[in-house]
Amino acid sequence: FTTAPGTHIARSTTFLEASSNKKKIASRTKWAESRGMASGGTAVAEGPSAGLMTNEGGLEYVRLVNGAGDTSDIYLYGGCVTSYIKDGQEYVAVRPDAKMDGSKPISGGLSHCWPQFGPGAIQQHGFARNVNWSVKSMTDTSVELEMAPSDYTKEMWDKEFLCTFSVNLEDDKLSTKMNVENKGEESFDFQAALHSYFTVSAIENLSIAGSFAGKEFLNKMVGEGEMQTEDREEIIISEEYDRVYKGVNDPVLKDSGSGKTLTVQNTAGWEDTVLWNPYGNEGMGYNNFVCVESVKFDPVTLGAGESWTGDMALVPGDL
Numbered sequence: 265f266t267t268a269p270g271t272h273i274a275r276s277t278t279f280l281e282a283s284s285n286k287k288k289i290a291s292r293t294k295w296a297e298s299r300g301m302a303s304g305g306t307a308v309a310e311g312p313s314a315g316l317m318t319n320e321g322g323l324e325y326v327r328l329v330n331g332a333g334d335t336s337d338i339y340l341y342g343g344c345v346t347s348y349i350k351d352g353q354e355y356v357a358v359r360p361d362a363k364m365d366g367s368k369p370i371s372g373g374l375s376h377c378w379p380q381f382g383p384g385a386i387q388q389h390g391f392a393r394n395v396n397w398s399v400k401s402m403t404d405t406s407v408e409l410e411m412a413p414s415d416y417t418k419e420m421w422d423k424e425f426l427c428t429f430s431v432n433l434e435d436d437k438l439s440t441k442m443n444v445e446n447k448g449e450e451s452f453d454f455q456a457a458l459h460s461y462f463t464v465s466a467i468e469n470l471s472i473a474g475s476f477a478g479k480e481f482l483n484k485m486v487g488e489g490e491m492q493t494e495d496r497e498e499i500i501i502s503e504e505y506d507r508v509y510k511g512v513n514d515p516v517l518k519d520s521g522s523g524k525t526l527t528v529q530n531t532a533g534w535e536d537t538v539l540w541n542p543y544g545n546e547g548m549g550y551n552n553f554v555c556v557e558s559v560k561f562d563p564v565t566l567g568a569g570e571s572w573t574g575d576m577a578l579v580p581g582d583l
């Protein structure tokens with residue numbers, strides 16, 4: 265498969281050479297058989313194949329493939345979607361300075377911030393993005409990952425929880441569902457976000473539509489953070505951005521360079537949008553990505569036995 269020129273960054277460690285296809289299929293078959301599943305799979309000689317893969321840094325990821333040859337990669341480390349390719353166009357970005365070997369959270373993809381967003385009582389953005397999630401079930405086009413407490417998480421946050429993250433590669437979109445369940449006897453609070461990195465052909469080619477006009481936002485780039493009011497219908501980024509738009513959850517990315525749009529369809533749970541771009545930072549590759557994050561900024565209080573769900577789908581389109 266191919267990707268549109270100029271939209272593909274730091275992808276070398278997440279894509280294996282076609283010559284290693286045999287190894288991938290063998291690994292998938294072994295994985296499926298060890299779980300009592302038919303090996304099945306999309307073992308198309310010339311196209312991508314679905315299944316559990318290992319990257320050059322030793323990290324495992326699941327590749328989903330649909331009938332049209334669209335693909336999505338989901339790393340078990342961090343439960344992170346690092347790629348969504350539809351009709352040859354890559355929509356998800358990974359920063360060129362990202363570590364793809366587990367030495368630090370993946371800076372890119374649909375990265376989980378949980379149970380905390382940003383700085384706070386525990387580590388920046390929480391721990392969900394630097395633990396290994398496990399595969400509960402998978403098919404060629406879907407995977408369900410789970411994250412449960414461990415000694416590591418309990419040291420920081422001693423709560424009984426179960427997080428489930430499902431990704432479904434459909435014909436016209438990539439659907440995700442984050443579910444948090446309180447398995448303990450006492451209530452707990454959390455924040456959540458998908459710190460989503462999306463590809464852009466160049467930042468000057470991007471505008472972001474949505475219900476931004478008239479909304480108040482927290483501009484974290486001013487002093488300790490300042491509340492301001494947005495007066496634009498569409499956001500254009502021409503300086504460093506770190507902004508929390510509470511009550512906005514319908515962003516649409518429009519890229520005049522690729523001629524593509526990407527609708528971030530938040531249909532449950534995700535109430536807010538954070539925009540982040542380290543404008544001018546070449547090392548981070550600022551010119552080829554934007555973070556348009558699906559966020560639940562005000563903490564959720566979950567009673568014993570209760571659960572919370574965030575539904576988000578990425579829907580590609582043409583300008």
Ligand SMILES: O=P(O)(O)OC[C@H]1O[C@@H](O)[C@H](O)[C@@H](O)[C@@H]1O
Nearest residue numbers: 369370371372375382389506540
């Ligand atoms: O590099 P990371 O951990 O993926 O985070 C990216 C950025 O995420 C933003 O939300 C933070 O405000 C930045 O400080 C941070 O650099």
